[in-house]
C-alpha cells in the first residue's frame with residue numbers, strides 16, 4: 001500500500017564507488033528528504049563509503065547523522081545567533097559551521113565552549129548566487145578581528161547551477177580574492193562544478209585543494225538504478241458522464257478510475273499540463289476528444305508506458321487517475337511506475353536489492 005523507491009543495489013553502489021574514486025575529496029550531501037532515500041540512510045552509506053566529511057543542510061539534521069556517521073559534519077546553512085546548534089561538548093568538535101557574516105563569526109567564537117582550537121568553521125564567500133557569504137573585503141578583515149580561537153577549515157563557494165557546470169571565470173575571480181585575503185587556508189569547498197571544471201581549477205590553483213559538495217549527482221547520478229513505484233489500490237469502470245471524486249466531476253468518456261498510492265503528503269502534485277497549450281492546439285485536442293481539453297491534468301503515474309491523467313487533483317495519500325477504455329487496467333496490488341522528482345518526493349519505503 002505504498003509509494004516505494006526501488007534501488008538496484010549493485011548498480012547504485014558501483015556508481016557511488018566510481019564517483020568517489022573519480023573525486024576522492026568528494027563531500028556527500030545528505031539533507032532535506034535525503035534525496036528520496038532519507039537522511040539517516042545516506043549517513044550510514046557515507047560511513048560505509050569511508051568519507052571523512054558528510055554535509056547536512058541545516059542544524060536540525062545533525063541529530064540524524066551524528067550517530068550513524070563518525071566523521072566531520074559540515075552544516076551548509078550559515079550559522080546564525082538564533083539557530084540551535086551544538087557548540088559545546090565533545091560532539092561539537094565534529095561539527096564544521098559555515099559562517100557568512102563577520103558578526104556571526106565573532107558571536108560563534110564568543111559562545112562556543114570548545115577547547116583546543118575553538119569552533120571549526122568554513123567561511124562562505126558571496127558568489128553570483130547572492131545567497132549567503134562574505135564580501136571579498138569582509139573576508140579579509142573577519143578573521144583578523146576574531147576575539148578568540150577559531151579553526152578555519154577553508155572557504156566555501158556555492159555556485160549557481162549551470163548547464164555546463166563551467167564556472168571557471170567566476171571561480172578564478174573568487175580565488176583571487178581568497179589569495180588576497182591572505183588566510184592560512186588551503187581548502188576550497190565548492191558545489192556544482194563538473195569533473196572537468198574541478199580538474200581545471202586544481203591545475204590553475206595547485207596550492208589549493210578543491211572539495212566538491214555533491215548531493216544530486218552522487219545519490220541520484222545513475223537514474224537507471226532507481227525507480228519509484230506506486231501500488232494500485234482500486235479500479236472502477238465508468239461510463240461517460242458517471243460522477244466520481246470529491247468534486248463530483250463526471251467522466252469525460254468511457255474508461256476506468258484507477259486509485260493508486262501516493263498523494264500530496266508524498267509530494268505528488270499537479271504537474272503543469274504538458275505540451276502545447278495554445279488555443280489552436282487546445283481546439284485540436286478538443287476535436288480529438290483529448291482529456292486535457294476536458295480539463296484533466298497529466299499525472300506522474302505511468303500505465304502501459306504512458307503518463308496518465310489525474311481523474312481529479314491528488315488526495316492526501318492516494319491519487320485517482322483516469323484510464324480511457326482500451327488501456328489495459330492493472331490489477332489491484334500491481335505496481336505502476338511514477339516519474340517524480342526524487343528531491344521533492346517522500347516515499348513510504350526504500351527497497352534496496
Ligand SMILES: *Cc1c(COP(=O)(O)O)cnc(C)c1O
Pocket residue numbers: 029031057076158190191192213214215216217
Ligand atoms: C544542497 C547543496 C549542495 C548539493 O547540491 P546538489 O545539487 O544536490 O548536488 C551543495 N552545496 C550547497 C551549499 C548546498 O546547499
